[in-house]
Amino acid sequence: MNQSQDDAIEELLRKQFDGPVLDEGFSRRLLQRLPQRRRRVTWPLWFGIATGAVACWLALLSSPLPRTAWRDWMSGEWSAPTIMLLLAALGMAMLALAWGVAEADDR
Amino acid sequence: MTDGAAEARVDQGLVTRVLLGEDRRAFEQLVLRHQGMVRAQLRRLLHGDAAGADDLAQETFLLAWRKLDQFRGDARFSTWIYRIAYSCFLQAYRKQPRTADDASEGEAERLHAPPHAMDLELDFKRAMRRLSAAEQTVLLHCVQMGLSHEEAAYVLAMPLGTVKTHATRGKAKLKAWLAAWNEAARVEEAS
Numbered sequence: 628m629n630q631s632q633d634d635a636i637e638e639l640l641r642k643q644f645d646g647p648v649l650d651e652g653f654s655r656r657l658l659q660r661l662p663q664r665r666r667r668v669t670w671p672l673w674f675g676i677a678t679g680a681v682a683c684w685l686a687l688l689s690s691p692l693p694r695t696a697w698r699d700w701m702s703g704e705w706s707a708p709t710i711m712l713l714l715a716a717l718g719m720a721m722l723a724l725a726w727g728v729a730e731a732d733d734r
Numbered sequence: 735m736t737d738g739a740a741e742a743r744v745d746q747g748l749v750t751r752v753l754l755g756e757d758r759r760a761f762e763q764l765v766l767r768h769q770g771m772v773r774a775q776l777r778r779l780l781h782g783d784a785a786g787a788d789d790l791a792q793e794t795f796l797l798a799w800r801k802l803d804q805f806r807g808d809a810r811f812s813t814w815i816y817r818i819a820y821s822c823f824l825q826a827y828r829k830q831p832r833t834a835d836d837a838s839e840g841e842a843e844r845l846h847a848p849p850h851a852m853d854l855e856l857d858f859k860r861a862m863r864r865l866s867a868a869e870q871t872v873l874l875h876c877v878q879m880g881l882s883h884e885e886a887a888y889v890l891a892m893p894l895g896t897v898k899t900h901a902t903r904g905k906a907k908l909k910a911w912l913a914a915w916n917e918a919a920r921v922e923e924a925s
Contacts, residue, residue, distance in 0.1 A: 636905050636909055640878055641877065641878060644774070644879070647771050650766065654769055657795050658762055662796075664802075
């Protein structure tokens with residue numbers, strides 16, 4: 628099988644293809660059927676974030692843990708509450724990263 | 735800048751206009767620019783069924799309109815729309831019962847030239863139909879529509895190696911058929 632045969636096959640294949648079809652009203656008919664584009668709704672996301680933040684704040688309101696952790700962190704002391712606070716922050720950062728990667732894959 | 739790159743930039747600009755301003759005229763431009771090839775692609779996939787191809791083309795562009803915000807410009811817009819068209823075709827094809835027209839791999843292996851050299855193009859068309867569906871589809875996209883192997887792999891959602899294999903096998907079968915056809919033509923001329 629040589630190059631000229633290869634070229635001949637490709638030439639025959641291209642001859643068999645009729646090329647682009649003339650519009651003949653196709654676009655007009657299609658545009659008449661075009662619905663309104665749905666805008667992406669963002670309020671559920673913000674509502675979820677706000678609800679989560681309020682729930683966290685209420686859950687920790689009566690606990691001395693965040694205040695102790697913050698105080699120890701500011702004084703440079705690696706106490707158990709400080710480590711827990713850092714682990715919680717790390718966990719949330721990892722979740723955000725995983726979400727970001729999953730979203731990027733979908734695109 | 736090549737023509738293809740310039741065309742891709744125009745498409746990208748039109749997509750941005752649609753997304754930013756609900757611009758139907760920009761989408762109309764996209765439809766006008768690509769409907770011809772999308773309909774040609776679908777007609778070929780449907781073996782010339784123009785009405786069926788137009789229905790699928792309409793479905794393709796309606797889907798593109800709805801999902802335009804998912805177009806990130808990683809591929810050319812034309813490639814992206816061919817991919818949607820091909821997946822619409824596959825969905826429609828899966829719903830339909832198989833016909834005797836669908837050539838199997840086994841039949842394609844027995845591809846041979848007609849006993850008498852008749853009209854080359856007509857016979858070539860028949861030879862094409864004797865290739866497996868995958869080989870026909872790959873040759874349609876790679877040779878007839880002029881996509882690169884990488885673009886065809888994206889459109890057909892196939893691994894690149896599989897696309898290359900189908901293209902090589904399909905061409906080899908057609909070459910064998912063409913060689914036999916030339917031989918038959920020579921014999922016919924001599925007699």
